[in-house]
Amino acid sequence: MNAPMSDDDAELERLLAEVSPDELGRDAVREAHRQLEKDLLRLADPLPPADFLTQVMAKVEAEPRRVSNAELRSATVITLVALAASIGAFVSSGASANGVAVSLARTFVSAREVLVGFGSGLAAVWRTAGLPLSVVLAVLVMVTLVGFRRLLTPMNAKAVS
Amino acid sequence: MLPSLSMSLGTMTADAEQPWAQEVRRARKGDSSAFAALVRGLQRPVFGLCLRLLRTEAEATEVAQETFLRAYQNLERFDETRPFDLWVLTIARNLCLDILRRRQKVQTEDLEPHALTFASSEPNSEEKAIDNQQRQSLEDAMGTLSADDREVLALYYVQKRTTKEIAVIMGVAPGTIMARLFRAREKLRTRMMAAERGAA
Known part of the structure; x- marks a missing residue:
C-alpha cells in the first residue's frame, strides 16, 4: 500500500496554506481531498483489446532477435x-x-x-538455339526461385503485414 | 494478472531476486512463451497508462504494443537488479510523451479532451449504474487535467504505485511526488466543482 500521508504532513500543510489561508477553508479542502482519494482508489485500469497479446507476439516474432553480447x-x-x-x-x-x-x-x-x-x-x-532457348531457361529459373521463396516464407509473415 | 506483478507493488528491494527475473532470463534466450508471460502480466497497467496519457484507444493500443516490442528489442540492456515492470512503464511513458510533444508541435489535434468510456465489468444493477456514473465523471474530470497530472494520479491511485516507484518512472526526486499529487488532486477538485456547478 502507499506510504502514510503523515510523513509529508509539513509539506501538505504548506500546500494547503497556498490553497486556503484560513483554518476552516483548509479543513474543507482536506476533507474534499480525502473524499477524492477514496473515489480515485476505486478506479481501475481498463482492459486492453482482446487480441492485444496476439498482436504483440506477432510483432515480436516478426522482429529478428538482436544478437546478444554473449x-x-x-x-x-x-x-x-x-x-x-x-x-x-x-x-x-x-x-x-x-x-x-x-x-x-x-x-x-x-x-x-x-x-x-x-x-x-x-x-x-x-x-x-539462340534467344528462345535462353528466354525459356531464364523463365524456368525464375519460376523455380519464386516457388522456393513461397515455400520458405514463414506463415506468420502474413499476420503481421 | 500474474502473481509476480502484485509482488512487485510497493517493494523495491535491490538485493533479492526480482519477481520477473526468471521470465526475463528465459526471454533473453529466445523463449517466446516467457516473453508472452511478461506481456500478459503487464499489458493492463501499460495499456492503462498509455490510455490515460494519450486519451485515444487506438493510439494507446499502438503505443502499448510498441512498448513491448521495444522492451523485447532491448532486453539485453535491461538491468536485472531493477524492477522489470517499472522499466517497461518508463518505456511506455517516454513513447507517450513523444507523441504528446509531436501533437503540441503539429497542433492539429483538437484541444478538447476525448470522451473516453472506461468500461466496468461489474453487474448492471441500479446502484452499480450510479457508481459507474460517478466513476465516469471522475474519469472525465481527470481527462481535463494535464498529462503530468493524469500520469501521477493514475500511477498512485489506480495502479497503487509507491511514491518511490513513481519517481523512478517519471525520473524525478521521490520528494516531489507528494506535492505533485496534492496539486493534481486540487486541480481535480476545482474541475469537478466547476462541472457540478455547470450541471446544476
Whole structure:
C-alpha cells in the first residue's frame, strides 16, 4: 500500500496554506481531498483489446532477435580458434610461403580456364538455339526461385503485414 | 494478472531476486512463451497508462504494443537488479510523451479532451449504474487535467504505485511526488466543482 500521508504532513500543510489561508477553508479542502482519494482508489485500469497479446507476439516474432553480447563473444572465440587450428595444421603439414604462392597462382590459372569455358558455352547456346532457348531457361529459373521463396516464407509473415 | 506483478507493488528491494527475473532470463534466450508471460502480466497497467496519457484507444493500443516490442528489442540492456515492470512503464511513458510533444508541435489535434468510456465489468444493477456514473465523471474530470497530472494520479491511485516507484518512472526526486499529487488532486477538485456547478 502507499506510504502514510503523515510523513509529508509539513509539506501538505504548506500546500494547503497556498490553497486556503484560513483554518476552516483548509479543513474543507482536506476533507474534499480525502473524499477524492477514496473515489480515485476505486478506479481501475481498463482492459486492453482482446487480441492485444496476439498482436504483440506477432510483432515480436516478426522482429529478428538482436544478437546478444554473449553470442558475439562465442562467435569470436570460435572464429579465432578455427583460424588458429587451420594455421597450426598448415604449418605442421610442412607447407611454406613458396607453396602458398604456387597454390594461389594455380587457382588463378584454373579460374581463368573456368571463365573461358563458361563464355564459350554461352556463345555456343547463342549460336545454336539462340534467344528462345535462353528466354525459356531464364523463365524456368525464375519460376523455380519464386516457388522456393513461397515455400520458405514463414506463415506468420502474413499476420503481421 | 500474474502473481509476480502484485509482488512487485510497493517493494523495491535491490538485493533479492526480482519477481520477473526468471521470465526475463528465459526471454533473453529466445523463449517466446516467457516473453508472452511478461506481456500478459503487464499489458493492463501499460495499456492503462498509455490510455490515460494519450486519451485515444487506438493510439494507446499502438503505443502499448510498441512498448513491448521495444522492451523485447532491448532486453539485453535491461538491468536485472531493477524492477522489470517499472522499466517497461518508463518505456511506455517516454513513447507517450513523444507523441504528446509531436501533437503540441503539429497542433492539429483538437484541444478538447476525448470522451473516453472506461468500461466496468461489474453487474448492471441500479446502484452499480450510479457508481459507474460517478466513476465516469471522475474519469472525465481527470481527462481535463494535464498529462503530468493524469500520469501521477493514475500511477498512485489506480495502479497503487509507491511514491518511490513513481519517481523512478517519471525520473524525478521521490520528494516531489507528494506535492505533485496534492496539486493534481486540487486541480481535480476545482474541475469537478466547476462541472457540478455547470450541471446544476
